[in-house]
Amino acid sequence: MRATANGIEICYESFGSPEGRPLLLIMGLGMQMIGWDEDFIGLLVDAGHHVVRYDNRDVGLSTHLEEPADLMAALGGDTSGAPYLLADMADDTAGLLDALGWTSAHVVGVSMGGMIAQCLAIGHPGRVRTLTSIMSTTGPRVGPPTEAAMAALLTPPSPDREAAAERALASWRVIGSPGYAMDAERLARMARDSYDRGYDPQGVARQLTAILASPDRTEGLRGLTIPALVIHGEDDPLVTPPGGAATADAIPGAKLLTFPGMGHDMPRELWPVFVEAVSELTGREPG
Template sequence: MMGPQTSGTARNRDVELYFDAHGDNSNPPVLFVNGLGSQSINFLPAWVQSFNRAGFYVIRMDNRDVGRSSKTPGEPPSIERVFEQLTREHSLGELSAPYNLSDMAMDCLAVLDALEIEQAHVWGMSMGGMIVQTLAINHPGRLRSMTTVMSTTGEIGVGQATPEAVAGLGTTGDDRRSVVANAVAARELQGGALFDKDWALSLEEAAYDRCHHPQGQVWQLLAILASGSRADQLPTVEVPTMVIHGRMDQLIQLDGGEATAALIPDAELVVYDQMGHDTPEPLWGDYVADLQRLADRTR
């Protein structure tokens, strides 16, 4: 069981955002920001507790278009069409996006505002890393520190996925069983040496039952593509930064993390040899220690 919990809904204009918070709210807050299509429950109770025990007040949220947060009306283009367009033109082309990463960064601030938190550590993985980078660029005063995990700079040709990893993204299914099975298979393709199939299965079953909304993944992907590269802005970041990446990552390969760390002044790069595009439980203690070390730089 998790400790004391606050849950609620924040609002950024017409978008409602689900959040929950755990632990002692007098402790330093850390906002965890998820990747493409992932819900707040991706950060499991045991994950939350590990950061609580280390003295952090933990905040989870559903990005727009997933979980209990607002959904974009209408139907997006197919994810296959999005990748086809990107591969052919290396640009968004004709595809329009109803929002971008700057809007999603403002969603994060809305959650902090709802909790009356002026500054927080932010920890974002994959797309979440892109969102927290955008926060650090546009709203540095709201951040105590930034940890960007298995993410990249937005530059074309940097942190590119392998064809096998991309193929897993476009697979859904017709019913609960096939959706869950395909999602687990995609996680296995993208995971590293520490991948736990039973853990992935239980998480994907819970995610399906809480909110199955595959359109959200496509809208979020369009937001990434519409936002372009952050390479010109990242050298201006003054927020204490850590970049974490897995050497076995096939969805955003290691050079994405290396490029991010190289662009941000004084960023610390941490590479885990057995980590893929996942956050395996055997490394949770290391992630906690990483954040503690980064937080010490802000005191």
């Protein structure tokens, strides 16, 4: 399904009964909405949620912009050429809520999606009922990546769909969860499907530039009054654990859950734990 929001077109998909608690899932850097596994979504639906996942701008089937981003300059500290910021992506999300007819929703974001969720809660008071921030951070200088993780992130673009699958597997070996087995078949399938749906390395560069150019959110998070949950892997090399700790410290009353052996992904074995924690949070807020 498609919706016009904030001047762009957003591709989204919904699951579960409209009578369920509205829950919006926001995916991370370069990842499409199919990164939210349907089995995981099924657990959320079974827990009483009406779930929507969507493609952020510049990935998948949502609008891809054309303005170039000088990523190398941004990595060097000059972010003046950023085509947009995370706050603009949060405005996209608020527009999607309007299109869905949701005055507010429970919001779960992973990695960059957690940053967007934070911006949404800060910039659009009243639209976020509860906030769950997974393997994310308050700003680009908090919980910085290891050298190996950054090198994996900046691997050259894949020339074809099979190379995209190989790149995904190689990336997981660097940033994935060392305490859990790699699901190679699922990772490769998702990479191929993502390549087919809309492979756009320049779009990913624009998203990464937005992360680097966006201001720290600590002060804004301190003003939140909504129930919040922070989930982080204790072995995350891409957004290292101080990022999660800083997020939980900044949000009054936020609950922090950390998991040994979890890297920068969501191991299937932990899905029931995540869903239980999110459901406990959303159940605290009427509606």
